[in-house]
Structures are given as C-alpha cells and as structure tokens.
Amino acid sequence: MNSLLPAQFVALLRREVLENRALFIAAPAVLALVLSVFALWAISMAPGEQLAAGVEYLSIMFDGLSPGEMAPMFLMPAIPFIMMLYACVLIYLLNALYQDRKDLSVYFWQSMPVSNLGTVLSKVVTVIAVVPAFYVAILFVVYLLAVTALSLLGLSYDVEVAGLGYMFMAAIFSLFLFYVSAFLAALWLLPTIGWLLLFSAFAKRTPVLWALGVFILLGLVEDLIFGTQFLGNWVESRSNFRQYIVLDFPMAMDRLFSYDMLFGLVVGAILITGAVYMRRFVD
Amino acid sequence: MEQLKRIILKDRYSLLVTTIVVYMAVLMLEGLLTGREARVIDLENPYFDFNVEDWERFQQTRDPSPDQA
Amino acid sequence: MTDIVEARGLRKRFGDFKALDGLDFSVARGSICGLIGPNGAGKTTTLKALVGLSDVEGDLRVAGRDPRISRHKLMEEVCFIADVGILPKWFRVNQVLDYVESVHPRFSRQRAEEILATTDIPANKRIKELSKGMVTQLHLALVMAIDVQLLVLDEPTLGLDIIYRKEFYDRLLNDYYDGNCTIIISTHQVEEIETLLSDLLFIDNGRIVLDAAMQDLENIYSEVLIDAQHYAEAEQLGPVYHRDILGKRAYIFEAVDRTRLRELGEAATPTVADLFVAKLRGANRE
Numbered sequence: 001m002n003s004l005l006p007a008q009f010v011a012l013l014r015r016e017v018l019e020n021r022a023l024f025i026a027a028p029a030v031l032a033l034v035l036s037v038f039a040l041w042a043i044s045m046a047p048g049e050q051l052a053a054g055v056e057y058l059s060i061m062f063d064g065l066s067p068g069e070m071a072p073m074f075l076m077p078a079i080p081f082i083m084m085l086y087a088c089v090l091i092y093l094l095n096a097l098y099q100d101r102k103d104l105s106v107y108f109w110q111s112m113p114v115s116n117l118g119t120v121l122s123k124v125v126t127v128i129a130v131v132p133a134f135y136v137a138i139l140f141v142v143y144l145l146a147v148t149a150l151s152l153l154g155l156s157y158d159v160e161v162a163g164l165g166y167m168f169m170a171a172i173f174s175l176f177l178f179y180v181s182a183f184l185a186a187l188w189l190l191p192t193i194g195w196l197l198l199f200s201a202f203a204k205r206t207p208v209l210w211a212l213g214v215f216i217l218l219g220l221v222e223d224l225i226f227g228t229q230f231l232g233n234w235v236e237s238r239s240n241f242r243q244y245i246v247l248d249f250p251m252a253m254d255r256l257f258s259y260d261m262l263f264g265l266v267v268g269a270i271l272i273t274g275a276v277y278m279r280r281f282v283d
Numbered sequence: 284m285e286q287l288k289r290i291i292l293k294d295r296y297s298l299l300v301t302t303i304v305v306y307m308a309v310l311m312l313e314g315l316l317t318g319r320e321a322r323v324i325d326l327e328n329p330y331f332d333f334n335v336e337d338w339e340r341f342q343q344t345r346d347p348s349p350d351q352a
Numbered sequence: 353m354t355d356i357v358e359a360r361g362l363r364k365r366f367g368d369f370k371a372l373d374g375l376d377f378s379v380a381r382g383s384i385c386g387l388i389g390p391n392g393a394g395k396t397t398t399l400k401a402l403v404g405l406s407d408v409e410g411d412l413r414v415a416g417r418d419p420r421i422s423r424h425k426l427m428e429e430v431c432f433i434a435d436v437g438i439l440p441k442w443f444r445v446n447q448v449l450d451y452v453e454s455v456h457p458r459f460s461r462q463r464a465e466e467i468l469a470t471t472d473i474p475a476n477k478r479i480k481e482l483s484k485g486m487v488t489q490l491h492l493a494l495v496m497a498i499d500v501q502l503l504v505l506d507e508p509t510l511g512l513d514i515i516y517r518k519e520f521y522d523r524l525l526n527d528y529y530d531g532n533c534t535i536i537i538s539t540h541q542v543e544e545i546e547t548l549l550s551d552l553l554f555i556d557n558g559r560i561v562l563d564a565a566m567q568d569l570e571n572i573y574s575e576v577l578i579d580a581q582h583y584a585e586a587e588q589l590g591p592v593y594h595r596d597i598l599g600k601r602a603y604i605f606e607a608v609d610r611t612r613l614r615e616l617g618e619a620a621t622p623t624v625a626d627l628f629v630a631k632l633r634g635a636n637r638e
Binding site: 281 | 420
C-alpha cells in the first residue's frame with residue numbers, strides 16, 4: 001500500500017492542514033491575539049511601580065527551581081489553548097470523512113491511488129501529532145513576545161531582568177510538556193477518535209447527532225438487555241482529567257505503557273477499522 | 284470467510300452494526316474479566332412500580348410528613 | 353487480450369429506485385466507448401462503479417481488478433473525471449499539482465505544467481476562483497499527465513460553453529489518445545461525440561439497450577426516407593422506429609438486409625442520435 005509510504009503520507013498530512021487552516025492555525029492564532037491584547041490592556045491599566053515590582057518578582061521567583069519544576073506552572077496560561085484544541089479536533093474529526101462527501105470533492109480524492117487506510121490514518125495522525133505542533137508553535141510565539149515585552153518593561157524601570165530568560169526556558173520546556181501531553185491524550189482518546197471517524201464516514205447527514213445519539217442509545221440498550229453498564233463505566237474510567245496532563249518524562253512513559261492505554265488502543269483500532277471500511281460507501 | 288465479509292460489507296448499515304457489536308462485545312468482555320463494577324448509575328425509577336391504589340403509602344414514602352421527620 | 357471492463361449483472365438501488373437493473377457489458381481495450389443514455393438512466397452510477405466510487409452488486413472487473421476491493425490499486429491505472437466540478441475548492445492550482453505528484457506514481461508534473469501553460473490558468477489561484485471551464489481544463493491537464501490504461505469521463509463537458517467543449521475533445525483525441533489506452537465517456541449530447549467513438553453503449557432504466565461497434569452499425573441499422581404510398585410496405589418489414597419529416601417518413605430498420613429496402617428508397621446508416629431515440633422510443637412502444 002503505497003499510501004503508507006512517507007512521501008505519499010506527508011502529502012496526505014499536508015492536505016489535512018491546508019484544508020483545515022481555519023481550525024488548526026487561524027483559531028489558535030486569533031485566540032493568542034485576543035489574549036495578548038487583553039493582557040496588554042490589563043498591564044497598561046496598572047500603575048508603573050506595581051509593574052516594575054511585578055517584573056522584578058517574576059525574574060527572581062523562580063530562583064533555585066529547575067526548568068522541569070517550573071514548567072508545569074506554564075501549563076496554566078495554556079489552558080484556554082488546550083480547550084480550543086479539543087474543540088477544534090472534535091469538529092475536525094466529525095467532518096473529516098463527511099465534508100468531502102457532502103461537497104462531492106470525495107470523487108476527486110477517491111480517484112487518486114490513495115487507500116482508505118491511508119486516508120483515515122492520515123487524519124488520525126493529524127490529530128495526534130500535527131495539530132498540537134501548530135498550537136505549540138503559536139504558544140511559542142506568544143511566550144517569546146511576552147518575555148520580550150516584560151524585559152523591555154523591566155528595563156524601562158531599571159529592574160533586573162536576567163531571571164526572565166530563565167523563566168523563558170521554563171516556558172519552552174512547558175511547551176514540550178504540552179506537546180507530549182496532547183500526544184498522549186490523543187492516544188488515550190483513540191477510541192473517541194475512532195468513534196467520531198466512524199460516524200463521520202457513516203452519516204449521510206448530521207454526523208454529530210449520529211455519534212452522540214448512538215452512544216446514548218447503546219448505553220440504554222446495554223442496561224435494558226444485559227442490566228450492565230460496562231460502556232458507561234469504561235467511559236467514566238477514561239474521563240478523569242488528571243490522566244490527560246503529563247508533568248515529566250517518567251510519568252509519560254508510565255501512561256503510555258499502562259494497561260488502560262493499551263486496551264484503549266485496541267478498542268480505538270476496532271473503531272478505526274470500521275471507519276476505514278465505511279469509507280467504501282461514498283454514495 | 285468471504286461469505287461473512289460480503290454480509291458485513293453489504294452496505295453502510297450492516298457495517299456499522301457489526302462494528303458496534305464487536306466494540307460492545309470487547310468492552311463488555313473486558314469489563315467482566317477485569318471485574319469492573321457492572322453498575323455505575325442507578326437508573327431505578329420509583330414511579331415505575333407505582334400503583335394508584337397505594338397512593339397513600341406512596342405519598343408517605345416520598346414526602347415524610349412533618350410529624351414523622 | 354481480455355476486455356478492459358467486464359460487467360455482469362450489475363445492480364444498484366437508491367431506496368426504491370433501481371439505478372442499475374442487471375447491467376451486462378464489456379469494453380474492449382483501445383476503444384473509445386460512448387455510454388449514452390437519458391438522465392436517470394444509470395450512466396453516472398455505472399461509471400462510478402467502474403472506478404469503485406459506487407458500491408454495486410454483481411460481477412465487475414476493471415483492468416483485471418474488482419474496483420470495490422482494490423480501488424486504490426486500480427486508480428494507478430485508471431483516471432476519472434466527473435461532471436461536477438469535483439476538484440477541492442480551497443486548493444490552489446500549484447498545490448493540486450504538488451498533491452498529485454506526491455500521490456500518483458504515474459503523474460508527470462512537467463507534462464501537466466506544459467499543458468497548463470497553454471491555458472490561462474494562473475498557478476497560485478484557488479480552484480474556487482476559477483471558472484467552470486478552467487476547472488475542467490485543469491482536471492484534464494492533470495489526467496493527461498498521467499499514463500493510464502483507462503480514462504473514465506462522466507459528462508465532462510456538461511455546462512461548459514462551446515469553446516471549452518471543442519477544446520476538450522480536441523486535446524483528448526489529438527494530444528492524449530494513442531490507441532493504447534481506452535476511453536469511456538458518457539454524455540447525453542450525442543452529436544458532439546459521435547464522430548469520436550469506436551463503440552457504442554446505450555443505457556436506459558439501468559439496462560444496456562444497445563452494445564455495438566460503430567463500424568458494425570451500417571451492417572445492422574438502416575434508415576430510409578419513404579413516401580406515403582409505401583408506408584404499408586415499410587411497416588411489413590418490421591421497422592423499430594419511424595419519425596415524420598417534411599411530409600415523408602424516416603423509418604429505421606434493425607437487422608434488415610439493405611437490398612430489401614432498396615425499392616423503398618435510399619438506405620443510409622442512421623446517426624447515433626437518431627438511433628438512440630429509435631432504440632429508446634421503440635422499446636417503449638412494445
């Protein structure tokens with residue numbers, strides 16, 4: 001299957017990015033802009049001495065801490081971006097195998113020698129590895145600008161700003177954590193990814209209603225027929241928010257090779273296989 | 284095997300049903316094997332067993348009167 | 353050599369509607385085959401089935417493969433242009449070239465660019481900014497730069513003005529067709545392509561009603577313009593169709609020896625368009 005070959009696969013990933021520029025690039029960029037403007041406005045409201053004191057405090061508060069220890073604090077400003085990432089990925093997956101059937105461009109895509117497996121996998125890989133990279137890039141620019149602005153501010157008030165450089169390193173390290181967390185969270189949520197892709201490929205209209213409706217229905221049916229709630233139980237076991245953030249490398253490895261993660265990958269694979277075969281039913 | 288494949292891949296509906304059945308089977312099996320709690324939410328509905336003639340008794344079970352509280 | 357397309361008993365329903373109702377046909381290698389039928393006859397469904405874009409029941413082999421199972425392998429040897437503008441609207445021209453180049457082993461970017469140089473299509477425009485005619489030009493340029501065994505065209509010139517239509521067939525036959533590849537083209541504008549075709553397939557209500565090589569037509573079908581006094585004689589020979597023209601009648605006969613028709617008038621081979629109407633109307637009359 002040559003659509004799994006690097007050159008072809010990269011072309012497929014490039015397609016996903018170009019086709020979804022609005023969700024992957026424009027949305028976080030706009031968010032970054034809005035938050036930056038808001039922050040600048042807030043700063044401009046504060047009196048000068050307070051600002052100087054604030055900058056000074058920032059540059060020394062991290063003394064003695066390693067970047068690894070400081071980094072988690074920088075996941076805080078990243079929270080709105082994390083939320084946006086989830087929202088955008090959700091929309092993307094529901095449309096991924098639906099939109100091109102709706103606007104008929106599927107007849108072009110399917111007239112190319114690209115296998116259904118390659119097509120679906122490229123969308124999965126986009127979610128796991130590519131989209132977080134764009135968010136990291138945008139956050140990097142934001143942090144860079146923030147550090148520059150704070151340094152200039154501090155210098156104008158004659159405050160020691162060398163510590164800000166140290167803080168910046170921590171911020172960069174937090175971006176690394178952001179990416180790894182997003183990567184692992186996506187793997188953890190592979191069953192959800194598969195579920196959304198399955199219904200994206202299946203639905204003739206309103207995939208979101210199908211994806212949600214069938215899920216609720218399944219839960220009710222299981223209870224009615226078997227009296228059990230394994231579906232609900234399983235979903236609940238995966239919804240603990242703490243499972244999604246990773247604070248250091250050993251934690252990441254732990255997550256990755258845990259039984260729950262691996263079982264989730266199996267379940268995700270089942271649903272993704274369904275989506276791949278479902279791609280045959282184009283009309 | 285070929286026959287089975289043809290039935291599953293007959294149309295999008297048969298494929299969806301098959302995928303979901305396999306998914307649920309795997310989940311439920313895993314739940315059983317790893318000893319997950321079978322029930323998470325209690326969906327029992329007291330109104331389900333409601334009998335109009337027992338109205339008085341029912342009322343008492345739902346809203347205990349002040350002098351009983 | 354085996355036929356490049358072998359179809360037996362193709363069936364497809366959309367709800368209650370039978371788009372294909374037991375379709376049987378074959379297409380020989382190297383032919384230019386016209387699939388002609390009225391709207392709703394099943395042309396589009398048939399062609400989509402050939403490239404694995406429509407799931408049908410029955411036996412189907414295209415270039416030795418089953419399109420339902422090996423679509424992506426088949427697409428290395430087969431190209432498809434649909435009637436609607438299916439190139440993705442947000443793509444830029446040069447991005448489409450990049451994509452096809454990375455994805456298609458038989459695509460020659462240089463050839464595509466040479467062809468595009470003869471058009472007015474700018475390289476960095478988005479496809480949604482191009483006119484319908486330009487989109488078809490672009491799609492044809494892409495397809496012509498791929499070395500394939502079979503080209504499947506579903507009403508490729510629908511809605512285009514005459515200049516683009518003429519140019520399309522010009523390029524297709526002069527620049528592209530080399531006798532080795534096969535072209536299957538569907539249309540309901542019969543007159544436009546009848547001079548190009550080597551084989552004919554008429555389709556109506558999901559069935560094939562005629563399957564013949566163009567060169568055989570003159571041996572099978574005859575059209576004679578007949579005066580009123582000979583109508584009865586003509587009817588006796590069992591025509592499949594007639595139409596009135598300027599006080600006379602043009603009768604079309606199938607499998608009737610031309611020597612027998614000589615007394616009635618000059619026999620000629622009907623045009624594909626007239627034959628098409630004859631087969632369709634004639635069938636309905638029975």
